[in-house]
Amino acid sequence: MSLKYGVLGLLKEQPLHGYEVKNRFEAMLGGTWEVNIGQIYTTLQRLERDGLVRPVGPRGDRGKLLYELSAEGQRALDEWLIQPDSGPQQLHEDIYVKLLLATRIANGNLQEMLARQKRTYLQRLRDLNRLEKRARSEGRVDLARLVRGALLHAEADLKWMDELSSERFEVEATE
Amino acid sequence: MNTELVRLTDVTKVYQGGITGALNGVSVTVEEGEFTAIMGPSGSGKSTMLNLVAGLDRPTSGSVFVRGTDLAKEGEAGLATFRRDHIGFVFQFFNLLPNLTALENVLLPAQLKGNTAKVRAGELLDRLGIAEVADRYPARLSGGQQQRVAMARALVNKPTLLLADEPTGALDTQSGEHVMDLVAQLHREGQTVLLVTHDAKLATRHAERVISVIDGRIVDDARLESPERAPSEVIRVRGEEAAR
Numbered sequence: 207m208s209l210k211y212g213v214l215g216l217l218k219e220q221p222l223h224g225y226e227v228k229n230r231f232e233a234m235l236g237g238t239w240e241v242n243i244g245q246i247y248t249t250l251q252r253l254e255r256d257g258l259v260r261p262v263g264p265r266g267d268r269g270k271l272l273y274e275l276s277a278e279g280q281r282a283l284d285e286w287l288i289q290p291d292s293g294p295q296q297l298h299e300d301i302y303v304k305l306l307l308a309t310r311i312a313n314g315n316l317q318e319m320l321a322r323q324k325r326t327y328l329q330r331l332r333d334l335n336r337l338e339k340r341a342r343s344e345g346r347v348d349l350a351r352l353v354r355g356a357l358l359h360a361e362a363d364l365k366w367m368d369e370l371s372s373e374r375f376e377v378e379a380t381e
Numbered sequence: 382m383n384t385e386l387v388r389l390t391d392v393t394k395v396y397q398g399g400i401t402g403a404l405n406g407v408s409v410t411v412e413e414g415e416f417t418a419i420m421g422p423s424g425s426g427k428s429t430m431l432n433l434v435a436g437l438d439r440p441t442s443g444s445v446f447v448r449g450t451d452l453a454k455e456g457e458a459g460l461a462t463f464r465r466d467h468i469g470f471v472f473q474f475f476n477l478l479p480n481l482t483a484l485e486n487v488l489l490p491a492q493l494k495g496n497t498a499k500v501r502a503g504e505l506l507d508r509l510g511i512a513e514v515a516d517r518y519p520a521r522l523s524g525g526q527q528q529r530v531a532m533a534r535a536l537v538n539k540p541t542l543l544l545a546d547e548p549t550g551a552l553d554t555q556s557g558e559h560v561m562d563l564v565a566q567l568h569r570e571g572q573t574v575l576l577v578t579h580d581a582k583l584a585t586r587h588a589e590r591v592i593s594v595i596d597g598r599i600v601d602d603a604r605l606e607s608p609e610r611a612p613s614e615v616i617r618v619r620g621e622e623a624a625r
Binding site for chain 2: 235236237238239240321324325327328329330331332333334335336337339341349352353356357358361364365368372
């Protein structure tokens with residue numbers, strides 16, 4: 207979803223070709239979201255179909271087409287920008303399903319499973335910390351803010367594992 | 382190269398009238414030049430570990446060797462000498478003496494006397510960015526400044542081990558980061574550091590080893606890697622295809 211509006215937002219700044227949209231979008235996200243050019247063209251075509259963007263002038267060199275935001279696109283963008291992010295909480299549930307299955311099937315060593323997971327999260331925190339430091343030293347404030355968000359989420363994941371490892375999963379599962 | 386500095390063997394610590402902070406069969410070694418974080422919830426025993434290594438407390442059983450000396454066998458005077466010669470300790474609430482100036486606080490434990498000590502203290506204050514407040518009393522210093530004075534005091538005798546117990550716990554985020562950056566810089570110059578914290582972000586930011594303590598036991602001892610990774614390897618913004 208946010209790719210669509212990301213494209214609209216970039217076109218609000220100025221008319222762009224597909225490749226320019228791709229490059230600017232990736233730069234804006236600090237390299238944390240790579241899109242292929244096919245996705246960009248598909249998105250632009252859908253936006254054109256829905257009347258949110260329109261081509262400017264004829265195709266140029268090598269078939270390059272410049273797009274601009276339409277009045278309707280402008281309205282759609284404005285509306286999206288003021289909407290709070292809502293819907294259910296997104297969660298990486300893999301580890302939770304693993305835990306549930308381990309208690310049912312094998313009565314596996316949950317503490318070891320949790321310990322391995324915690325260690326992975328610690329390494330993730332380390333990687334994120336280093337990325338934040340690098341982003342700040344390179345003056346990439348947007349990326350640093352994004353990494354900060356990821357750090358806080360990773361910290362919460364770690365705390366979740368701590369809580370789970372202090373609970374008695376085995377007992378519940380055998381009832 | 383890998384010189385063992387600290388060795389705890391089967392250490393237990395029992396406190397009368399409660400189990401908070403007790404240790405139950407802890408064995409661990411720390412090598413020279415390491416930056417190790419000890420993490421755990423409050424009452425887990427992580428501060429107890431640090432106090433034992435510092436010679437501020439004695440184990441109920443087991444042995445605590447630091448630089449080949451068994452601290453459990455030292456008398457009070459021996460421990461005091463050991464602390465003075467080998468330990469720099471930074472506390473959460475700074476523990477500065479209120480009726481001494483910043484400089485006097487730093488000089489208090491200094492072994493070298495007279496001008497040599499003053500020069501060393503001056504260098505440290507300068508390095509920690511607090512030279513201009515050397516003559517102020519702690520009450521007239523911000524939290525971050527007080528902690529930096531405490532760090533200078535901890536470093537004045539060039540300690541073998543720098544121990545820090547929640548050193549940013551009483552500071553705002555920015556002052557805390559400043560203090561930790563200074564600790565990290567010292568580590569890069571070879572200082573062995575043991576940091577106690579409950580903050581995983583802080584621990585992983587600086588330490589390459591994280592020991593987790595729960596209920597008086599070491600439940601994990603993780604050595605972290607520090608590879609250069611591209612942003613997309615570390616963080617991926619969810620990018621589902623617009624399927625309509």
